[in-house]
Amino acid sequence: MIFMLRWLAKAALIFVGVTILWVGLYRFMPPPFTFTMMGDVIAGRGVTKDWTPLSRINPDMARAAIAGEDARFCSHNGFDFRAISAAALRNAQGRRIRGGSTISQQTAKNAFLFQGGGYLRKGAEAYFTVLIEALWGKRRIMEVYLNIAETGIGTYGVEAAAIRYFHHDATHLSPTEAARIAAVLPLPKKRAAIDPRGSIRRHGNTINRHIGVVRRAGLDKCVS
Template structure:
């Protein structure tokens, strides 16, 4: 009886692993129509319309691509999904009692946004590590960034670069200037509270810092 239950559980785990790999492979090519966060936000506030429009990365300004990397994960082109130096630095700062942002990479944020739910737990974090490994294994860096830029929350009920560009600046994502791209990147830590336009003094300072980082990083190279 125990062996039968054990074999049944192993089969369930095997099927779940195969399904997760299948979904990662599907999204290697197909647009992501809906994320768990979008669904959660909708059921929390059904009166809010979700603004989301998928566009290929060629229709997203290089400036916005560079801005989110400068703001969120400057080592994105080089790491394999995890920035261990940033993780160590975050742990040290937390031990000193300093309140700092986490060390999640763009790859980790993409894995969380597309496949998981917004919860702080060791189990969810473990699943994030697993899906980060899978997308780094099967997707290119360009595809990871494309999915990230099309799916991340960029304002209240605003998801993805195209919807954000049209909402905040009245133009498609392909036509964003450096400062407009930096303004959108600046609100990502708390996009339901901060506004890209008009920018508060805090967002203006972050925007200026991001533009300086963009200039330091130079031309974006994801090994296309």
């Protein structure tokens, strides 16, 4: 029993050390590849991505992400417990399933983990969320998120999305274009930012209207 406890303690220390080093490296270097990208490669779809510093991405893209995904991004510590509670209540009432994940949680999942996986993956996601909030800060979290989030089948990051959908780089995104990319983020394999229809168009229009709210209310102050 003592041997087992010592082995578990040693394994835990190694895990913590390796993951802290891993997160620390990504504080300064772009994540070269993700498990989600690997899935596209295995499926034969290929991957299109182009790392772009946050300073070269139109600020309305970050505002659109905040408006569409995480309005309290700049004020929470990685977890928006109000959003989580609201999502749980909505799901318990049998309404359309929604998550309460923040941009920080989504970034942790996208950068270090895989899609799906149930409670074990969610626990790991929470652990990595704490690490990136502590070691990266909000601006770096947003930068990584906007560069590795899936924005279409085989398409990752807003630079690749801007070129794919609008034929110009992310520096020149209009508010409408940024909102349309943000509207794709929840279901990138089923949605397209170009000529969106139905609920996707309505969601994009709502995000577009809220970009100005995010700017005026300073909800993007941690990344601007």
